[in-house]
Amino acid sequence: MKAFLKFDYNLLTKKILEDKLTSFGYKFSILGFGEIEFYENVPEDKIEELREEFLKYGITIIENQKSVLVQKIKDAIHEMVYGEEILNVKVSVYLAEKLNHSYGYLSNLFSDITFTSIENYVIIQKIEFAKQLILNNKLSLTEIAFRLNYSSVAHLSTQFKNTTGITPSAFQRIISKRRDKNQ
Amino acid sequence: MKILSIHKSPLFLKIVFVLAIFIMLFVSALTYRHMDSVTVSSEMVAHSYKVTIEIEQLYTTIKDLEIERRNYLLTKNKKLPTQINFSKLIIKHNIDYLKKITSDNPKQKKLIDTIEKLCLEKFKIVDYGLNNYSSFTQDELKENLLKGKKIMEQISFKINEMLAIENKLLESRDKKNDSLINFTPKFIYITLFVTIAIISLAFVKISRDLQELQTNNEILDLKNETNKLAEIVGKSGTWHLNLVTNEFTFSDNKFRLLGYEPEEFKPTLESYFEKFVHPEDLETLKQAAEKMIVEGHLPTIIYRVEKKNGETIFIKNIANSFVNTKNEKILIGTTTDVTEEIQTNKNLEDRNRELEANNKELQAFNYVASHDLQEPLRKIQTFISRLIDKEINSLSENGKQYLIKIKDSSERMRLLIDDLLQFSRTNKAEKVFVSTCLNELLENSKLELTQIIEDKKAIITSDSLPHLNVIPFQIQQLFTNLINNSLKYSKENIPPKIDIKVKKVEAKNEHKIPFNDKSKFYKITFTDNGIGFDPQYSERIFMLFNRLHNKDEYSGTGIGLAICKKIVDNHKGFIYADGKPNNGAKFTIYLPII
Amino acid sequence: MEKDYIHIILADDDEDDRLFFTDAFDELKMKTKVQTYNDGVELMNYLMAENAVLPNVLFLDLNMPKKNGIECLHEIKADKRFDDIAIAIYSTSSSEEHIEETFVNGANIYIKKPNDFNTLKKVLSDVVTINWQYHTSGLNKDNFLLRM
Numbered sequence: 001m002k003a004f005l006k007f008d009y010n011l012l013t014k015k016i017l018e019d020k021l022t023s024f025g026y027k028f029s030i031l032g033f034g035e036i037e038f039y040e041n042v043p044e045d046k047i048e049e050l051r052e053e054f055l056k057y058g059i060t061i062i063e064n065q066k067s068v069l070v071q072k073i074k075d076a077i078h079e080m081v082y083g084e085e086i087l088n089v090k091v092s093v094y095l096a097e098k099l100n101h102s103y104g105y106l107s108n109l110f111s112d113i114t115f116t117s118i119e120n121y122v123i124i125q126k127i128e129f130a131k132q133l134i135l136n137n138k139l140s141l142t143e144i145a146f147r148l149n150y151s152s153v154a155h156l157s158t159q160f161k162n163t164t165g166i167t168p169s170a171f172q173r174i175i176s177k178r179r180d181k182n183q
Numbered sequence: 184m185k186i187l188s189i190h191k192s193p194l195f196l197k198i199v200f201v202l203a204i205f206i207m208l209f210v211s212a213l214t215y216r217h218m219d220s221v222t223v224s225s226e227m228v229a230h231s232y233k234v235t236i237e238i239e240q241l242y243t244t245i246k247d248l249e250i251e252r253r254n255y256l257l258t259k260n261k262k263l264p265t266q267i268n269f270s271k272l273i274i275k276h277n278i279d280y281l282k283k284i285t286s287d288n289p290k291q292k293k294l295i296d297t298i299e300k301l302c303l304e305k306f307k308i309v310d311y312g313l314n315n316y317s318s319f320t321q322d323e324l325k326e327n328l329l330k331g332k333k334i335m336e337q338i339s340f341k342i343n344e345m346l347a348i349e350n351k352l353l354e355s356r357d358k359k360n361d362s363l364i365n366f367t368p369k370f371i372y373i374t375l376f377v378t379i380a381i382i383s384l385a386f387v388k389i390s391r392d393l394q395e396l397q398t399n400n401e402i403l404d405l406k407n408e409t410n411k412l413a414e415i416v417g418k419s420g421t422w423h424l425n426l427v428t429n430e431f432t433f434s435d436n437k438f439r440l441l442g443y444e445p446e447e448f449k450p451t452l453e454s455y456f457e458k459f460v461h462p463e464d465l466e467t468l469k470q471a472a473e474k475m476i477v478e479g480h481l482p483t484i485i486y487r488v489e490k491k492n493g494e495t496i497f498i499k500n501i502a503n504s505f506v507n508t509k510n511e512k513i514l515i516g517t518t519t520d521v522t523e524e525i526q527t528n529k530n531l532e533d534r535n536r537e538l539e540a541n542n543k544e545l546q547a548f549n550y551v552a553s554h555d556l557q558e559p560l561r562k563i564q565t566f567i568s569r570l571i572d573k574e575i576n577s578l579s580e581n582g583k584q585y586l587i588k589i590k591d592s593s594e595r596m597r598l599l600i601d602d603l604l605q606f607s608r609t610n611k612a613e614k615v616f617v618s619t620c621l622n623e624l625l626e627n628s629k630l631e632l633t634q635i636i637e638d639k640k641a642i643i644t645s646d647s648l649p650h651l652n653v654i655p656f657q658i659q660q661l662f663t664n665l666i667n668n669s670l671k672y673s674k675e676n677i678p679p680k681i682d683i684k685v686k687k688v689e690a691k692n693e694h695k696i697p698f699n700d701k702s703k704f705y706k707i708t709f710t711d712n713g714i715g716f717d718p719q720y721s722e723r724i725f726m727l728f729n730r731l732h733n734k735d736e737y738s739g740t741g742i743g744l745a746i747c748k749k750i751v752d753n754h755k756g757f758i759y760a761d762g763k764p765n766n767g768a769k770f771t772i773y774l775p776i777i
Numbered sequence: 778m779e780k781d782y783i784h785i786i787l788a789d790d791d792e793d794d795r796l797f798f799t800d801a802f803d804e805l806k807m808k809t810k811v812q813t814y815n816d817g818v819e820l821m822n823y824l825m826a827e828n829a830v831l832p833n834v835l836f837l838d839l840n841m842p843k844k845n846g847i848e849c850l851h852e853i854k855a856d857k858r859f860d861d862i863a864i865a866i867y868s869t870s871s872s873e874e875h876i877e878e879t880f881v882n883g884a885n886i887y888i889k890k891p892n893d894f895n896t897l898k899k900v901l902s903d904v905v906t907i908n909w910q911y912h913t914s915g916l917n918k919d920n921f922l923l924r925m
Contacts, residue, residue: 058915074914114913115906124910131920154626161630165887165924169623170877174922177881557869562793564892572894597892601870608872656873 006136009082016057024050034075070113072099073106074121081125081148088149091122127163130156134172141168203381210374217363217370224360231353234284234291238349241277242342244270245302249335252309256316256324264313271306278302288352294345298338305334411435419519424452426476426504427511431455440498440520442491461487461495479504481516485525496522546610553604560600564593602742606727609657609749616777619655621648621707625683628662635670645683649705652777657750664743665770669711671737672768682710687776695759696773704756709770715762724760782808783905784830788820788849789813789838789867794890798836801898807905817844821852824859831859834908836867836888839879847882854883863908863921876924886923900925 014030021028026046027039042050051061062068076098080091092103095118099106110118126148133144145156160168248270255263278299285291312319312327319327411434414420420437424430431452435445441459452472460468464486475481481502488498502516567590575583625648629636636643643666666681673679686706690698693706716724716731723729725748730741744760747770751758755775762768787798795813802811812832814820820837821844823829835853839846846866853859865886866879876887886904891897904925911921 114910116910121910121914124907124914124916128916128920131917135920154629157626157630158633161633164922166880166922167627167630169627171922174877174880175920178883181881554870558791561869561890561892565793565797565894565897568893568895604870612872612874 013059016059020050020053020057024053034071066109066113069099069101069106070110073110073118077118077122077125081122081129091118123159123163127160130160130168131171134168135175203385206377206381210377214370214374217367221360221363221367224356224363227356228353228360230284231349231356234281235346235349235353237277237281237284238342238345241274241281241298242339244274244277245305245335245338245342248274248305248309249331252312252331253328256312256319256328259316267309267313271309274302288348290348291345294341294348298341298345301334301338301341305331305338308334415439417519419517422450422516422518424514424516425511426514437518440490440496440518441488442494459488459490461489463487475502475514479512479514481514485521496520497525546607549603549607550611553600553607556600557597557604560593560597564590564597567593598738599740599742602740602746605660606742606746606749609660609746609753612654612657614654614753616652617655618650618652619658620650621653621658621685624648624655624659625662627659628666631663632666632670635667639670639673639679641670641673641679641681643681643683646685648683648685648707649687651705651774653754653774654750657753661747661750661772664747665709668743668770669709669713669768671739673711673713674765677712680712682708684708684710688773693773695771696757703776704773705776707772707774709772710767711769712767715764715766715768716760717764718762721760721762725758782810783834783909784832785809785811785834785836785905786820786823786832787811787813787836787838787867788815788817788841788846789836790816790841791838794838797894797897798901801894801901805898805902805905807902809905816841817846817849820844820849824853831862833912834863834865834886834905836865837884839866839868839871847879850879850882850884861918863911863918865904865923880922885918885921886925888925 017030017036021030021036024046026042029037029039031037047061054061062071073095076095077091080094092107095106096103107118110116110121114121130144130148133139133147134141139147141153141156145153148156150156150159157168160166160171164171166174248267251263251267251270254260255267278295281295282292282299285295308327308330312331315323410421414434414436418436418440420440421434422437423432429452431450433445433450438445438447456465456469456472468484468486471481471484481500483499483501485497485499487495489495497520499519499521500516502514505513505515507513567586571586571590575586578586622645625645629643635641669681670679684707688696688704688706690696690700690702690704693704696704720731724731725744727745728741729745730739732739748758751772751774757773759771760768761771785802787795789795789798795815799811799813802809812823814823824831837846837849846868850864850866853862853864863885864883865888866884867888867890869890871879871889879887886908888900888904891900904923907923908921910916911918
């Protein structure tokens with residue numbers, strides 16, 4: 001018997017954080033964008049415990065300030081791409097405003113740390129989301145293209161192919177064949 | 184047909200025969216009756232004559248009496264009274280006789296009675312006269328005589344009446360008699376005529392039937408002879424098996440098929456099985472024969488038979504049943520020597536297998552060759568690229584040039600092998616047809632060629648293509664190759680324009696499709712504005728390795744369009760090219776709608 | 778890349794291809810550790826060993842003696858321990874259908890061996906980078922498909 005799932009990652013992560021932090025014991029509050037504030041000083045070894053616990057869930061406590069910012073950029077991009085409203089703003093404008101740095105600075109920092117450009121990262125996220133939408137099977141390619149702010153299906157297909165090397169339809173076919181195989 | 188057969192049926196003949204007899208009997212009966220009436224009517228005439236004679240006889244006798252009476256009264260002759268009495272007797276006799284013979288005629292009867300009365304009166308007078316003549320006075324004598332005369336007159340009158348009646352009767356009877364007699368020959372003619380007619384009809388029918396029988400017999404003879412010849416030529420024979428009498432007859436050629444002369448032995452079903460049928464096929468044949476006897480029908484069966492000279496041949500047998508006039512069921516079968524066909528078939532099958540195996544070998548060879556050649560070539564190219572990267576500066580000018588040439592040649596080789604591999608894949612691939620959206624395939628093709636399309640600033644327009652049962656990867660390859668072709672052979676500095684159109688057509692309306700029926704095709708055309716080609720090459724360009732330009736003008740392997748043709752062939756479609764030098768090219772594909 | 782090196786394993790029976798592979802990574806300025814194996818049996822023996830250090834990316838040649846790439850692919854996909862490894866099929870040209878089939882059988886990446894060394898360097902660099910991004914950006918590994 002099969003059950004198909006849809007994930008709301010925001011809620012998912014938030015819930016896990018809440019559960020973990022509550023059982024951690026120290027008073028905390030979750031500020032958006034992957035920031036937690038503890039109302040008391042937490043000893044170093046406890047932080048290590050928490051770090052290890054978090055790692056099991058794929059949550060990393062970032063030390064580096066630069067890394068923090070990079071993470072913020074990533075989060076912002078994530079929000080932009082996956083957000084319910086289709087944002088017509090340019091990425092550069094959006095990020096600069098949101099994170100209060102010049103886009104040039106953000107861009108350089110991002111490339112230095114991640115070895116890839118913001119534009120590239122945006123594309124990766126869009127294509128990732130596109131993959132999810134394709135597999136969900138609820139929207140047509142045209143609708144997906146619109147949702148992700150592409151000018152046409154051809155544009156989406158081209159970028160999809162450029163990024164993954166295969167066409168959206170081939171992707172769908174392969175994943176569905178995989179599922180059939182794993183019955 | 185039914186009516187004809189009724190004509191010919193024995194029952195009908197019997198009925199007609201009985202009818203004819205009846206007619207003849209009827210006519211004879213009529214004749215007999217007629218003869219009877221003639222006889223009767225003659226008798227009637229004779230009768231009338233007799234009556235007339237009798238009447239006249241009576242009258243004469245009465246007159247005699249009168250004369251004798253008068254004689255006696257006048258002469259007193261002693262002899263006369265005896266005479267008179269005698270006459271009286273005769274008259275009485277006559278009257279009695281007349282009474283008798285006129286008993287059938289009431290008028291005459293009445294008259295004769297009257298006459299009798301008158302005669303009796305007369306007798307009285309005569310007797311009176313006789314008895315009293317001696318005492319007669321002259322006046323008494325006169326009175327007696329007068330009385331007598333008066334009576335005589337009355338009698339005469341009555342006699343005449345009688346005679347008149349009888350004469351009339353005689354006249355009519357005579358007339359009737361005459362007419363009957365006159366009719367008699369007519370009756371005889373009619374009888375004769377009817378008899379002749381019946382006999383003639385019978386003759387005509389019999390002679391016609393006889394002729395038909397003869398003609399039929401001739402035809403049968405002819406057919407029989409022809410059949411015998413046909414059997415000889417067709418190497419076949421026939422046999423009959425009478426299921427009631429168990430009589431097994433062979434046609435002449437059936438004997439010959441078994442290696443014997445006609446009628447050389449007397450065939451029976453058992454001896455046939457034992458002596459001729461190949462032991463391995465015996466069981467199957469026996470079972471089929473049993474079934475045949477029950478069902479009256481033997482479907483085609485092939486088995487082996489050993490001829491007189493020991494040679495084994497393949498026999499094909501088929502039989503049906505037929506009921507003859509004696510209501511016996513007869514099985515009729517044909518036997519054909521099919522050894523040659525079986526051998527030829529076997530040879531064909533063997534040849535086919537050989538060819539198929541050969542073909543598979545060639546295909547495998549082609550594939551493996553193309554595939555396995557890739558490895559060393561790739562190495563060569565990679566090492567060349569390493570050399571060029573790292574060591575080119577330590578080479579002399581010539582050395583650099585040579586190295587570049589090697590690189591170019593190896594690149595050309597790679598193109599060839601890639602295309603050859605693609606070509607052999609088109610042959611080798613599993614031909615699985617799936618209902619596919621052709622639009623999607625076209626979009627995929629355009630995606631594959633995105634770079635070149637962008638570089639050349641090409642514009643590709645297309646109709647919305649339909650769904651069709653195709654081999655998806657192959658059709659996509661087809662589209663890619665055609666578009667690539669148009670892009671490659673575009674005019675310099677002019678952005679290529681490719682227009683793709685689709686139309687549903689029927690075979691009979693398209694002279695390019697070699698069928699002439701209503702089968703449906705999709706006609707897809709790729710039209711470009713490139714350099715075109717000379718139309719005399721429109722068939723050659725689909726041939727393997729065929730190029731219309733040398734490799735320095737345009738790169739190409741001469742395999743791309745051959746692959747297109749192969750793909751279209753795999754789909755049982757057709758592909759044609761039209762073009763004019765410098766005026767673009769048009770490729771037309773017909774894909775059957777299945 | 779922040780902390781670790783990226784652990785890469787190649788299984789290929791061709792000596793020259795192994796050489797190209799290791800040379801390419803040597804020239805790339807990425808922190809990588811490259812291991813090579815000569816055939817499928819050697820590879821599986823290494824992976825199946827207890828406490829084996831599993832690679833981030835595994836490059837599999839298809840035509841290997843004793844045990845070929847597809848057999849290895851099946852064995853690896855069948856074992857939950859190897860779920861985190863990104864598997865790249867590293868092969869000479871195959872037909873479209875065949876390539877799709879390797880994806881369906883569980884490969885994440887398909888690479889057609891390039892004819893040119895510089896292209897090889899670029900391809901390997903892209904693969905490793907993209908894979909690392911998957912790792913660090915929490916992208917869905919199951920949907921990771923890449924064709925070069």
